Amino acid sequence: MTESSSSEPSFCRHSNRADEFLMALPSDVAAKLWGVSKAPTNVLIETEDGRKFIVFVSEAKGMFFLFNGWSDIVTHLGLKTGCFVIFTPLDSTSFRLTYFVNGVSSTCFWTSMLPTASHFTVIPDCILPKSHDYTFTDLISTIFLGNKEFHVKVETFNGKVCFTAGIDVIVTQYQLEAGSYFLFTKWFGHSFHLRIFGKNGLEMNFDVVHVDDADIAPIDSVQDVALRPVAEQANGHIIRFVRMVADYFRLPDDVSRKAKLDLGLKNITIRLLHLNPQKEFPNGTRREKRVKGYRYALRRWSRFMNIAGIKVGDTIYFCFDEIEHVLSVERVVSHVNLS
Incomplete structure (x- = not known):
């Protein structure tokens, strides 16, 4: 699991066609990264294969874009519309770039949360251990989110292996909105680490969020x-x-x-x-x-x-x-x- 070595927030982008030419930074990213000061003129972006690129930052109508130099990264990695990219800060002006084609990258996969009453997530076949027969036996997966641990059922649904009961617990406890992004990283067996990015693209920090800590009044009877x-x-x-x-x-x-x-x-x-x-x-x-x-x-x-x-x-x-x-x-x- 890729984690930030900086206190700066990670952010993501589900790319569209325009992002192949210039990458729009999600709203609030500039304020989180650079505060009220002016954004830097360029940033350093390192890809997973060790290549480093200098990319210039431009501003238009209050929005910030990765402009000159970004197309070199797109060409190098073969990024297309629909790719999911994550920028993990090394410091305020340099980033490590992780990308996902067809929703999967090595042992990770991502999905967006849909506005439906029941929440379930399809697990790609390439992520699943091949030794288990998922058509007959249901099992429980442990999902680690921040400093919390959740137990989520894994079962076959409409021919697909999915996380089912238990995903709704995560959604309701953290009051997540439709349009949020889930990034699952396989740990061992059927255990996963989960990172969640909000609709604005910023990674949500759940280490400082306390759930189920209701104030219970003194009880005499x-x-x-x-x-x-x-x-x-x-x-x-x-x-x-x-x-x-x-x-x-x-x-x-x-x-x-x-x-x-x-x-x-x-x-x-x-x-x-x-x-x-x-x-x-x-x-x-x-x-x-x-x-x-x-x-x-x-x-x-x-x-x-x-x-x-x-x-x-x-x-x-x-x-x-x-x-x-x-x-x-x-x-x-x-x-x-x-x-």
Whole structure:
């Protein structure tokens, strides 16, 4: 995996025809690289094969372009429309250039995030270990993003091997926008490092981003906690909430409503994303009458706790997908007895 040896940000470009003659720097790149000062007149670009090129920088209407000298790089590397290029700063005026033809470069591949409800990523055949039969056996891949680790399911979908369940967790936790770019670098086995570039082309730094660190209020009674979420966040068709485990579990009203339990839906799908391998199974619900209306709970909660490996007092981070009717356990924080 190519990493910057500078504190300057890496950036990418999905090239179009005009980029074969002059390369437009993505918006905000100049400000990130050179601040409010004027851009340098030229930069040094080193390709993966060790060749070095001096490329002049021009400005027009507030935009910066790699101009004279850039066409030499295009010719040398055979870059075409649709190529994906990454500029990794060595310092503020020199860069190492990595390029991808047909989406793949050695052990890496890239994809852009589409504006769809379900997120999955096709893995190129040349990236996959040849020893595994992906048509019959599903498996779990470990994806490292910044200082976090995610478990993502790998399965065959419409004849293609894809990352499926778990990619949506990354998208929702980091609130990624359609048009962002994913760069996967194979590590060992079915493990990958992931770099993400925003719509503006700048690489996003997730080492300083903390997810799932909800502020949990002091809890005096485990039994009371099951009646209310400790923290709750709605994000499109995704609802996230945090609960401390009691000896029963009632669904938040928003989840009950969006799961359409009042319309007769009895089962929802449970996904245990915190396990390796992950597990999935259907789980029944029951309706409990209260003074005004009804509330809903999961059946066979003790079985759920046993399968998930959780205990009373643990804190669970849940995610509910209202479209797929899937309740996922994303993270479990074990209870610590301080007495």
